Amino acid sequence: MAKGTSEVLQGSLDLMVLTTLDAMGPLHGYGIARRIEQLSEQVLQLNEGTVYTSLLRLQQRSWISSSWGISENNRKARFYSITKSGRKQLASETKNWERISGVIGRVLLARQR
Amino acid sequence: MFGWRKSFDSKDFDDELQTHLSLLTDRFIRQGMAPDDAHYAALRQLGNSGLLKEVRNNMQTIVWLETLWQDLRYGARGLARNKAFAVVAILTLALGIGANTAIFSVVNAAILHPLPYSEPSSLVILWGNVKRIRVERRGTSYPDFVDWRDQSRSFDAMAAFDGGSFALTGIDTPERISGEYVSQPYFSLLGIRAAVGRTFRPEEDQTPQRDAVVVLTDLAWKRRFGGDPGIVGRTIQLDGRAYTVIGIAPPGFRGLTDNAEVFVPFVMSGFGEDLKERGNRWSRVLARLKTGASIVQAQAEMNAIASRLAQAYPGTNEARGVEVTSLEQETVGDIRKPLLILLAAVGFVLLIACTNVANLMLARSEVRQREISMRAALGASHGRLLRQLLVESAVFVAAGCAGGLIVAHYGTRVLMAASPVQYPSYVHPRVDIAVGAGELPGQIAAGHRFILGNGRVSRYSDEKNS
Numbered sequence: 001m002a003k004g005t006s007e008v009l010q011g012s013l014d015l016m017v018l019t020t021l022d023a024m025g026p027l028h029g030y031g032i033a034r035r036i037e038q039l040s041e042q043v044l045q046l047n048e049g050t051v052y053t054s055l056l057r058l059q060q061r062s063w064i065s066s067s068w069g070i071s072e073n074n075r076k077a078r079f080y081s082i083t084k085s086g087r088k089q090l091a092s093e094t095k096n097w098e099r100i101s102g103v104i105g106r107v108l109l110a111r112q113r
Numbered sequence: 114m115f116g117w118r119k120s121f122d123s124k125d126f127d128d129e130l131q132t133h134l135s136l137l138t139d140r141f142i143r144q145g146m147a148p149d150d151a152h153y154a155a156l157r158q159l160g161n162s163g164l165l166k167e168v169r170n171n172m173q174t175i176v177w178l179e180t181l182w183q184d185l186r187y188g189a190r191g192l193a194r195n196k197a198f199a200v201v202a203i204l205t206l207a208l209g210i211g212a213n214t215a216i217f218s219v220v221n222a223a224i225l226h227p228l229p230y231s232e233p234s235s236l237v238i239l240w241g242n243v244k245r246i247r248v249e250r251r252g253t254s255y256p257d258f259v260d261w262r263d264q265s266r267s268f269d270a271m272a273a274f275d276g277g278s279f280a281l282t283g284i285d286t287p288e289r290i291s292g293e294y295v296s297q298p299y300f301s302l303l304g305i306r307a308a309v310g311r312t313f314r315p316e317e318d319q320t321p322q323r324d325a326v327v328v329l330t331d332l333a334w335k336r337r338f339g340g341d342p343g344i345v346g347r348t349i350q351l352d353g354r355a356y357t358v359i360g361i362a363p364p365g366f367r368g369l370t371d372n373a374e375v376f377v378p379f380v381m382s383g384f385g386e387d388l389k390e391r392g393n394r395w396s397r398v399l400a401r402l403k404t405g406a407s408i409v410q411a412q413a414e415m416n417a418i419a420s421r422l423a424q425a426y427p428g429t430n431e432a433r434g435v436e437v438t439s440l441e442q443e444t445v446g447d448i449r450k451p452l453l454i455l456l457a458a459v460g461f462v463l464l465i466a467c468t469n470v471a472n473l474m475l476a477r478s479e480v481r482q483r484e485i486s487m488r489a490a491l492g493a494s495h496g497r498l499l500r501q502l503l504v505e506s507a508v509f510v511a512a513g514c515a516g517g518l519i520v521a522h523y524g525t526r527v528l529m530a531a532s533p534v535q536y537p538s539y540v541h542p543r544v545d546i547a548v549g550a551g552e553l554p555g556q557i558a559a560g561h562r563f564i565l566g567n568g569r570v571s572r573y574s575d576e577k578n579s
Contacts, residue, residue: 028129028132028133029129029133030132030133030136030137033133047158047159047160048133048137048158048159048160049159049160049161049162049164049165050160052129052130052165052169053165053168053169056168056169071132071136072136073135073136073139075128075131075132075135075136076128076129076132077129077132078125078129
């Protein structure tokens, strides 16, 4: 990956993509971008191309699979869906995230006091 | 990388991004933008798609092949730029590899391949000999042969044979041709079956001068009789006598004398009195060892038989012995040693050629210092540089091998034609896949000689850089 991109950010985008696919079922890249945009309530101004680097990473690790389909405007589109090992990964990553965000939250609060 | 099973090509990826763009554009249009503005807005939102493609490319193993292809083309261009160097180096390699392959082809055909007979390893030749100051080889007489055959236990079968010449008349151009007198089991001992008709029957080899039958070689059939399919059953004139053609030997077989055109029964070689004369020695004997019998055992048995015959017939058989020797030794024994020496010699020639080329490369590496340093400064890793040099070497070696095969192709012919020793006529060396495979280790070693040379190049450049 390009240097300078925070691993945390990369990891969190992957986690968001996985969650989205887990919740929504098969989606194409555009759909994933819209869903993340919607959930983050426009807070996350996404450079939508990064969704694809995330999808490539996830597919390389076999956490998602893909197949060809037709988009809502009748164009060829690749639909991604989460795999079994992807679900397993999502579960452990979610737990990990909760733990770390809890820790970070406590540290940040302690500084305020 | 193994998770990447669905390797889709970059066109698919383009399509995917295009779909995304068009969906974004549609959305912006729905939100009230002008189509052109919507298109640019979509492009901005998607980000740098060129970078995306590169990221995707780097994730695929195929990249490795692409840079390999780059290196290959670069290596070929480098050769084209330094024509004099390239020509000298490739010619040196081609000569070294070509000479090696040519000799190996001949060795392979002449020595490594078994004789073209059935189970040739158990076939032996029996020579009569006589003890003078030294032991000298002689032929054997018909009565001796009959005693050897009937008294020995080490052999499955035995056949007397010898070359002779015949006046072939009754055709357009009468000619003197070579042939063989052979006992009846001769063909079955060698595993040779008539291609047309049959070979001799036991009764045709019993009574001197009674059965005038002849087996033609394929060569004689085609050369003397135009390949006439009706020749079997007809008669031909040999030494003024009508012989009935009973069969034609398979193509390539020219008897153990290797120049026969016709075969006639052994008992046609003389009249009754000649064949009864024990001192009338002129033929050789072909025999097949029984399964499990060795040449040493057979030799011991034949020594015993010879001394019995010497006691029984002191007038003709005093100091007469028998020598048992393998057919293989008789056929290729003379050429084995010179060929192996030649093979070893050209092996050294190849080594010298490789050393020369490696030195050439090393000399050239001085010139290339600048390029290598530049590449290293621009961020090429040690491995990447080494790989480039390796691929360039491989281009060399491949060109050298290709040239070598051409040299070998002609070299083999020259070698056969210019040879001072006579090769059996069944030896047809060809530079084929098997020979190439046999030579491969040598060629890989040659390639490695470069790699070592080049390895020094890149180490040297590192020292300079640091």
